[in-house]
Amino acid sequence: MRIGILGSGLMGAKLGTIFARAGHDVVFSYSRSTKKLEKLARDSGPTASAGTPAQAAQNADAVLVAVHWSRIDDLLKQAGGLARTVAITCSLPMNADDSALIVAHTSSGAEELAKKAPRARIVSAFGTVPSEVLFSVFERRRRKNRPSLLYSGDDAKAKRVAAKLISDVGFEPIDAGPLRIARYTEPFTLAVAQLAYEGDRGPALAYRFEWSRESKG
Numbered sequence: 001m002r003i004g005i006l007g008s009g010l011m012g013a014k015l016g017t018i019f020a021r022a023g024h025d026v027v028f029s030y031s032r033s034t035k036k037l038e039k040l041a042r043d044s045g046p047t048a049s050a051g052t053p054a055q056a057a058q059n060a061d062a063v064l065v066a067v068h069w070s071r072i073d074d075l076l077k078q079a080g081g082l083a084r085t086v087a088i089t090c091s092l093p094m095n096a097d098d099s100a101l102i103v104a105h106t107s108s109g110a111e112e113l114a115k116k117a118p119r120a121r122i123v124s125a126f127g128t129v130p131s132e133v134l135f136s137v138f139e140r141r142r143r144k145n146r147p148s149l150l151y152s153g154d155d156a157k158a159k160r161v162a163a164k165l166i167s168d169v170g171f172e173p174i175d176a177g178p179l180r181i182a183r184y185t186e187p188f189t190l191a192v193a194q195l196a197y198e199g200d201r202g203p204a205l206a207y208r209f210e211w212s213r214e215s216k217g
């Protein structure tokens, strides 16, 4: 697949690197430093390059939206609205100092993004784990019991693309249902972040859902 990375910070840089290592074509974009984007592309191998958000979105099978909530409008302007594009968002609707969600319970960042980019095919994914765990999940992707990763969306085809990428990174994709479920998964991330950054076991943390045999009836 050809994947555009819109926001090449902690999440975008790591996920883009992993997507490239998994064999996808990746375009890193939306950093304040062109040099950083070029280095990320070099370090990620021959299938990666650096570009503008518009270049990253052009002909992309999927884009990853990985910017601070305050940058969303600017990003969409630069990327060109993302019409018909599968847009996987890990961006949480946090306030300026990242201390609280500014959208929650009755809506979500993913749903607000869908309103801002009504022709994009939005999937909420990757936002429920800290960036610190991504490389180790990828390195251990051949293990039997993979960590789970929740995703949600309203477009079945876009969700299949997201599930493939989630699986390529090394997680077990768990379909949490329609996009509105992001209003529950986004706050869940704050509980994960509390464990990751305030707990005493470090931030390289993932989670796993298990169904007991009895649940099948």
Ligand SMILES: NC(=O)c1ccc[n+]([C@@H]2O[C@H](COP(=O)([O-])OP(=O)(O)OC[C@H]3O[C@@H](n4cnc5c(N)ncnc54)[C@H](OP(=O)(O)O)[C@@H]3O)[C@@H](O)[C@H]2O)c1
Pocket (backbone or CB within 6 Å): 007, 008, 009, 010, 011, 012, 030, 031, 032, 033, 036, 065, 066, 067, 068, 069, 071, 090, 091, 092, 093, 094, 126, 127, 128, 129, 130, 131, 132, 189
């Ligand atoms: N970090 C995590 O563990 C984590 C986990 C779950 C969800 N999330 C969510 O994922 C999204 C991305 O998080 P992140 O930690 O990857 O963010 P980040 O490290 O701050 O990366 C954001 C990217 O946006 C770029 N950017 C371009 N113009 C900018 C400007 N004017 N001001 C600030 N940044 C600008 C940054 O550029 P530079 O390259 O120049 O910095 C960077 O590449 C956020 O919505 C966050 O809530 C993060």
